[in-house]
Amino acid sequence: NAGVTQTPKFRVLKTGQSMTLLCAQDMNHEYMYWYRQDPGMGLRLIHYSVGEGTTAKGEVPDGYNVSRLKKQNFLLGLESAAPSQTSVYFCASSYNGDQYNEQFFGPGTRLTVL
Amino acid sequence: DAKTTQPPSMDCAEGRAANLPCNHSTISGNEYVYWYRQIHSQGPQYIIHGLKNNETNEMASLIITEDRKSSTLILPHATLRDTAVYYCIVRSMNYGGSQGNLIFGKGTKLSVKP
Numbered sequence: 001n002a003g004v005t006q007t008p009k010f011r012v013l014k015t016g017q018s019m020t021l022l023c024a025q026d027m028n029h030e031y032m033y034w035y036r037q038d039p040g041m042g043l044r045l046i047h048y049s050v051g052e053g054t055t056a057k058g059e060v061p062d063g064y065n066v067s068r069l070k071k072q073n074f075l076l077g078l079e080s081a082a083p084s085q086t087s088v089y090f091c092a093s094s095y096n097g098d099q100y101n102e103q104f105f106g107p108g109t110r111l112t113v114l
Numbered sequence: 115d116a117k118t119t120q121p122p123s124m125d126c127a128e129g130r131a132a133n134l135p136c137n138h139s140t141i142s143g144n145e146y147v148y149w150y151r152q153i154h155s156q157g158p159q160y161i162i163h164g165l166k167n168n169e170t171n172e173m174a175s176l177i178i179t180e181d182r183k184s185s186t187l188i189l190p191h192a193t194l195r196d197t198a199v200y201y202c203i204v205r206s207m208n209y210g211g212s213q214g215n216l217i218f219g220k221g222t223k224l225s226v227k228p
Contacts, residue, residue, distance in 0.1 A: 004157075033215075042201060042218030043158065058215065090157050103216060105157025 004106035023091030032074035132189040136202030
């Protein structure tokens with residue numbers, strides 16, 4: 001199993017450009033999450049999904065949109081990138097949300113917005 | 115905001131036990147204590163979690179005080195590969211909605227030295 005994979009690994013955008021980050025998991029997990037991590041900080045939840053076709057806002061959702069059209073994929077979109085969105089983005093998944101099911105994280109995407 | 119307080123950094127000699135403290139004085143009865151770690155530039159990795167009893171797995175031991183206001187993660191024989199940021203997280207056992215989401219603080223940067 002590949003676990004959680006993220007595409008791309010690195011990206012540089014200019015202010016105002018758009019892009020989509022792809023997260024894929026092959027563990028048949030119901031829950032998926034998108035986090036961002038800024039230097040010296042812990043991870044902050046952007047959006048999450050508790051199943052195919054459902055999404056919900058996390059702690060810092062502004063400027064991002066998400067879609068979960070297929071159970072194995074969770075897409076994070078930036079419609080008009082801003083320098084404040086320069087960050088490392090991590091995707092995670094879990095079997096469900098209960099206390100016995102850990103979150104598995106991907107390797108991250110480093111995004112720079114100029 | 116994170117519900118936990120951790121020292122920003124700690125050192126440990128290779129081969130010795132690493133004891134990482136965490137204060138969670140406002141923890142409620144339906145909240146678990148989780149530990150994750152993040153090795154440089156990688157996604158976080160689950161270590162262990164517990165409610166009120168001490169827990170042990172192949173990676174670590176978790177000691178929770180009787181009043182549940184603090185806990186200690188113990189790595190029994192630290193190696194250089196254990197150098198990472200360790201996050202102590204309090205998480206509700208009620209999943210569904212946002213109650214079960216992980217809220218990361220800044221963690222403790224553990225440096226294992228030869």
